[in-house]
Amino acid sequence: MVARLVRIARAVLGWLALAAGAWMLSIWIGSSIPRNPAWTEPADGVEIMVETNGVHTSIVMPKVTPVKDWRDDLPVSDIAASRRPYTHVSVSWGEREVFLNTPTWGDLSPLTVLRIAGIGGEGLLHVSHYVRPAPAGDIRPVRLTAAQYARLVRRIEGYLPPREARRSHPGYGDWDVFYETGGTYTFTNTCNQWTSDTLAHAGMRIGWWTPLAGGVTKWVERP
Template sequence: MKILQKTLKWFLFFLLIPIGYVIISLILSYITVNKSVLTPKNNKELYLSSNGVHLAVVIQVNDMSNELLKGLKYRPDEEYFSFGWGDENFYLNTPSWDDLTFGSAFKALFLKGSTLIHLARYKQKRKSWVRINVTDTELSKLNQFISASFKRSRNGRKIILKNRGYSINDDFYKAVGRYSLFNTCNTWVNRAFKESGLKACYWTPFAFGLMNKYKK
C-alpha cells in the first residue's frame, strides 16, 4: 500500500510540471510589455507570419540593413524576407508536421540542441501576414537583433547550409543560441520585438501569444 501511495505521489508530481509550465506560460503571454501608440513616426512596415505553431518575422528587402542583407542568398525579384529561428535537428528532419515524431520533439525541447535561422523569400506579401507599423528606430533595432542571431565563420560570414532548404525559395543558416523548452522559436521572435521596443509578451513559447497582440 505504501509503495502504491509513493508511486501515486510521484506520478502527480511529474504531472504537475507540464501543467504548471502551461499555466505560467499563458499568464506571461497575456502580460504586455512596450505598449505602443501609433504615431506619424510609425512610417515603416514589417509583418508577423505564423503557421499556427511557428512564428517568423517578415521584412521587406528595402527595409533591411546592409549588415543583415550581406551574405544572404536571394534573387533580385524576391521582395520579402521571412526570418525564423529554431532547433537544427527539428528544422532539417521535420519539413512538415506529417514528419513530426516524438523523438524529434523531445530532443528539441529537452536536449538544448544547436539552432538554425530559416530564411524564406517571397516575391509578394501574403494575405495571412499581420502588418505592423514601426518607427525607423524600432526597425533598426530589429535588424540588429536578427543580424546578431546569425552564427559567423572565422572570417565573419554567415554560414549557409547548402542544398538543405525545403524549396528553391528558402535556406537555412547556422544560428547562435540553444533551443529548449524555455527558449523556443516563438520566444526568439518575442524577444526580438521586446529588444526592439515593440509591443510584446513578457515571455511566451506560443505563436498565438505575440500574434494576439497585433491581430485586429
C-alpha cells in the same frame, strides 16, 4: 497487487496532468505580461509582418528600405528560385534537428523531443524570400518607427555569420534556406521566444514569455 499498480498509475497521471496544467498557466501568464507597455504603433515608419503557421513564428521584413538593404546579407543566390521578383524576407530561429529533419510535425521523433527537453539543441536561422506577401490572419502587419526597425535589424544581423564563413542548408522549397548560427534551443528559449525577444528589442509591446506561437500573435492585430 493489480489494484496497487492502478493507484500508482492514477497518481502518476494525476501529477503529470497537474504539471502540464501549471506549465500552460505559466505560459498564459508570462505571455500576457507586456514588455514595452507604453509602446503604440506609429502612423509612419516601416511595416513588418509577424507570420505564424500555428506552431512557429517568424518576422517578415521589406527586402529594401532606407534603413536596411537585405540583398547583400540575405542574397537570393542562396536559394534555388533566385530569379523571382522578391520583395520581402522572412527570418526565424529554431532547433537544428527539427528544422532540417522534420518536414512535418508527424515526423517529429520522441527522442528529439526528449533530447531538447534534457539538454537543448543547436540553433539555426531560417530565411524565406517572398513576393508581395498579402496581410492575413497568419501574416499580420505591424508598423515600427525607423529607429525601432533599425534596432530590430541590428538584432537579426547579430545572428548572421560573415558571408565568407557562413554555412547554409537547403530549405523546404526553392524559396528558402537555413543558415548556421548560434544559440541553444530549449523549451524555455524557443523559436517563438526568439521572435518576441527580437520584437521587444526593437521596442514593440510584446509578452515576456512566449514559448508558444499564440503568445506572440495575440499582441499583433489581425488585418
